Amino acid sequence: LTYQPDQAEYEERHLRYISPLGKGNFGSVELCRYDPLGDNTGELVAVKRLQPNKQSNMADFQREIRTISSLHCDYIVKYRGICYSMGRLSVSLVMEYLPYGSLIAFLEKKRQVITPRRLLLFASQICKGMEYLQSRRVVHRDLAARNILVASDSLVKIADFGLTKIIPSDKEYYRVSHPGESPIFWYAPESITDFKFSHKSDVWSFGVVLYEIFSFCNHHLNPKVLCTQKIGPHAQGQSISMHLINLLKGNWRLPAPQLCPPQVYSMMTACWAYESENRPTFSSLGEMIESYVQDEREG
């Protein structure tokens, strides 16, 4: 019996279902224990089953697996392997299980005890994870607090690569053919108007994640809630995007969350430069955050 800690293929008969973990971009995520010894000593894993009837997603699913199996970074949820079932008809993705769950629930629950310094630590970890993705020419396309998972009180990781795209080596951006269930309130303007995605559009979304973090993911201050309030209830469907674009063109941005340090809000607004080339890079954002943590310590 060879013990292979990071084996790439999981046998379905040893993958024991425990409970649901929520709806992802494709299929749903479940908590399972991989317990080949059958004595409950196996590791807990997060498993995303692809609904077998959605064969159209199979190609996307294979691409997601190829992308994330090549990522190795402390700030990105680790790939564990795959599990074939139904005689290799359907495939499941097996990922590292993060016990604290989503950053949204964590910040809402612990808002009384979390310091701005801890929020900056989380921001710098996400920034480092994004810097790593950029070094691999991977564009996440769905960076949002809902896709950040908490590994411990002092470590968060980027998750859910269902929408990631790899930038072709001869281009600076990736253009998708359709918006899909696009979370437009996290999208850069060029992603809304031209479906263009790049590291610079991920930087825009990073600014929205900073906003979510420093508003402790307060539901009443959620980007979708605030933008919809600003646009007004009468708009619906396609015109919501156009209303949002006009607001952004008119220089409206999400307001500074309460208690948000001015330097942090200026980082957010830098990420929200309308023209993508005027936005900072993840490495410069990382330096800004580090310098701000330094000042705070000396302050």
Ligand SMILES: CCc1cc(O)ccc1-c1ccc2c(C(=O)Nc3ccc(C)nc3)n[nH]c2c1
């Ligand atoms: C397998 C889907 C996937 C696909 C991908 O490409 C990247 C990451 C993930 C993923 C998604 C969710 C989780 C989770 C969790 O949801 N953990 C938790 C813990 C506690 C509570 C309350 N809720 C929740 N842990 N590891 C996870 C990995």
